[in-house]
Amino acid sequence: MQYWLMKSEPEEFSIDDLQRVGTEPWDGIRNYQARNFMRDDMQIGDQVLFYHSNCKPPGIAGIAEIASKAYPDPTQFDPDNSHYDAGSKPDDPRWLLVDVRFVRKLDHIISLPTIKAHAAQLEGLPLIRKGNRLSIMPVSKTHFDFLLQLGEA
Numbered sequence: 001m002q003y004w005l006m007k008s009e010p011e012e013f014s015i016d017d018l019q020r021v022g023t024e025p026w027d028g029i030r031n032y033q034a035r036n037f038m039r040d041d042m043q044i045g046d047q048v049l050f051y052h053s054n055c056k057p058p059g060i061a062g063i064a065e066i067a068s069k070a071y072p073d074p075t076q077f078d079p080d081n082s083h084y085d086a087g088s089k090p091d092d093p094r095w096l097l098v099d100v101r102f103v104r105k106l107d108h109i110i111s112l113p114t115i116k117a118h119a120a121q122l123e124g125l126p127l128i129r130k131g132n133r134l135s136i137m138p139v140s141k142t143h144f145d146f147l148l149q150l151g152e153a
Contacts, residue, residue: 002046003144004037005127006064006100007053007135015050015062015105023101027073028083030095034136038070038098041138048100049139049147051127057111060147068099106151114150121146 006026008014018024029035048064072093075083088094116128126137139147 002041002043003049003139003141004042004046004066005049005051005060005137005139007051009054010052010061011055014052015064015102018050018062018064018100018102019105021102023067023099025073025097026100027075027097029073029097029135030083030085031134031136034134035094035096037136037138038096042066042070042098044068047103047144049144050100052109053135057109057113059109059111059115060106060151061109062105063103063148064100065103066098067101070096070098073097106148108151110147110151115147118146118150 013024029038044066046066048066049060050062050064052058052061072090073083073095075081076085076088076093076095077090078084085094115122115125119128122128122143125139125143126132126134
């Protein structure tokens with residue numbers, strides 16, 4: 001099993017939205033490294049830290065799990081969708097997605113300032129690496145477990 005952090009703006013799709021629908025396609029990823037994580041590394045059952053970004057405060061709001069293997073993101077083919085990619089073709093899709101399933105909300109959001117305050121314990125966590133803007137990133141089991149403890153304290 002692997003562990004991930006996946007970011008979503010709560011105005012677009014929040015942990016509450018995921019709780020309401022149960023399982024949702026994680027569409028709109030337009031970064032090759034994030035796509036490759038989904039395509040090459042994510043497995044059904046992998047655990048996900050659901051991170052609210054671009055809000056006050058940004059932070060980890062809950063836990064989800066990967067519910068499908070990667071498959072073509074249909075938004076890339078829809079010219080009316082903001083994620084449309086004219087260069088991607090149905091017979092050779094450029095962008096993929098995975099389905100994500102709700103597991104639970106945390107007792108409280110683990111804010112980014114709280115995460116950064118524990119930088120020594122979270123050394124190497126991509127989220128706190130300067131300049132990292134990926135929306136999907138791997139997390140070690142040690143970091144995952146430590147962050148969960150912060151969310152339940």
